[in-house]
Amino acid sequence: MQKPNEQKRRRILAAAAGLFAERPFHDVRLEEVAAQAGVGKGTIYIYFPGKEELYLALVDEGFTQLVAQLSERHIQAQGSARAALRAILAALVHFAVEFPHLAELMRSNAGGPGTRSSKARSELTQMLEETLRRGIRRREFSDPHPELTALCIPGLVRSVMLFGPRTLDERGVTRHLVRLLERGLNREAAR
Amino acid sequence: MQKPNEQKRRRILAAAAGLFAERPFHDVRLEEVAAQAGVGKGTIYIYFPGKEELYLALVDEGFTQLVAQLSERHIQAQGSARAALRAILAALVHFAVEFPHLAELMRSNAGGPGTRSSKARSELTQMLEETLRRGIRRREFSDPHPELTALCIPGLVRSVMLFGPRTLDERGVTRHLVRLLERGLNREAAR
Amino acid sequence: MQKPNEQKRRRILAAAAGLFAERPFHDVRLEEVAAQAGVGKGTIYIYFPGKEELYLALVDEGFTQLVAQLSERHIQAQGSARAALRAILAALVHFAVEFPHLAELMRSNAGGPGTRSSKARSELTQMLEETLRRGIRRREFSDPHPELTALCIPGLVRSVMLFGPRTLDERGVTRHLVRLLERGLNREAAR
Amino acid sequence: MQKPNEQKRRRILAAAAGLFAERPFHDVRLEEVAAQAGVGKGTIYIYFPGKEELYLALVDEGFTQLVAQLSERHIQAQGSARAALRAILAALVHFAVEFPHLAELMRSNAGGPGTRSSKARSELTQMLEETLRRGIRRREFSDPHPELTALCIPGLVRSVMLFGPRTLDERGVTRHLVRLLERGLNREAAR
């Protein structure tokens, strides 16, 4: 007989993260989540309204953590956009390394509940987009469709993390992504 | 007496493609596929061993088409690497439009590793990597880690397709990706 | 393009006998029967109205053959009832040896279509019962319920055939059954 | 919270027994069993892995009961063999009344050979054979092939139960079988 226990909520979330990251939404049974979390099946319904909401909470969770990390890294809405972009990329990669499950989950809601992008997700996208726009305004960047580019970046990170060789280190990956984004494959591009 | 009709197989595949493109695997009922294909529920089982295999066949089909498209578009191991890259991107985008939910299945271990689809995936990555390397040799591109870049590209495409606004058209996306990859955000980059 | 072919009908019957003898009615698919018989699935419906009727025809077939054998052995409705009973038993055993599948099938309609005993089956039972009654009239036998005994005899034969050691020979089994029926386990019984 | 209830398991088993006794395996729907047992369809799957296993459990149950009955009825390895044989017959008949469709399942290779049921069968046969041998030693019986006779008896019981008129009562059948086995058709046989 306890009060709703925040720690237990975390345990459920963690278990769900692992499972949802491995298999698509419908292949994960709530019973497994419960078992993995070491709680009863019914307990999940105390902390979450249903399977779908658990999933959504998980994605939200990921983005919230990510945004928190971005904040910690002092990505400012002023100053060099290039520096800000680098910081964001570094944070994204770091996040993917630290929470591979969450990262994998956030890949998309493909297979999961409706693509009603979570608030946090769109926050991230917006942050990216604004950074890009700022770069454009400041004549650091040139991009006719920053909204598209913003959309691409998370998937770009994800790809490397997911399929890249295990030997990749965080720093190397980050550097490569930065380079790729900043100058593309262009041979002439000046640093 | 009628023979197992390759054309009917195509009809089922086409119906399945449409449905699986709209909704994830578990949300598509075989009955719908049958109705859409204009055949009876049982007929599907004449042409495919089960739901999973139908989906797998679809993916296979998709990859086959992808490879076919890449071939058709004269992505040769000679000539401009830039042109080759553009052709590959166009094919990828086209493919992503046709099979938006493909990624989910490719991750499910249905069929296990070494499945045709995963083989196809690495083939695709290799084709990308080689194109990049050729570009570098030909001094069209500059990239210290073409193997990483090759890994990124499919995810890049996928991101836009998944999260991009519905209004995006295939051509526009392709053009944007080409631009991004070729010159990055670099303002000075010459065309 | 042929006329209904009696030989083909036999092939189907033979295939069905083998299959129905091995597995219960519902576990045998008509497709298997067709394959085993080397005919098309639809062909069965030319010779039989349906699965149930095929099964019934099979049982009938068995009893018909059995009765035919009994006739051949000149089991008369006159003279020694004991001799008649022996002849019947010998015929039953012989039949079980020669057509194990049919014999097995006739074990019962358990699992098969309604126990509406076929005409042939009741003929056999009647023949047995009449022989017993004759024996009683002739003061050869003593049995307060010949109708029950008649019912028992086929099952008795079947048991030995089915579960008895493979090494059993027809003659030995027959002799044993005759002895058992005629004098039971009674030690004092005179021959 | 309720625990997996042994009593509920019994209810399901009882319902299944009733239904499987009336109709063969494939003609009994699990939904009926559930309804009859007063539980939900899914509940069955809490107590049994599937339909087949439910049936198998039933057979097991039956054999266990059979053995239990044989024990209760003091079929000892000592004392009158005649009394022992009568007790066994009575138990067999009783069992046959309760599980008329049991034979079919025992023949299906569901569960494969060496299943508990076939072990139980040979145990039963052995018990019969030993009883017969004891009777012979004690000069109660005379039988040159008790192993054959032992094999016959279950089939004998089964025959009457399956084909005998519905009006037969357990006691009458038992009495008849006892009589038949003990003195056969011999008119002179003394009691």
Next chain:
DNA sequence: CATGAATGAGGCTTCATTCAT
């Protein structure tokens, strides 16, 4: 007559959710 592709009713099984304890 012969065939086997096509059909769809029917049944087993799964699993999110509820609720008695």
Next chain:
DNA sequence: TATGAATGAAGCCTCATTCAT
């Protein structure tokens, strides 16, 4: 609050039967 037994809607698949060729 915590549990897991219970539920039943929903969906995959089987297979007897039909019928176009």
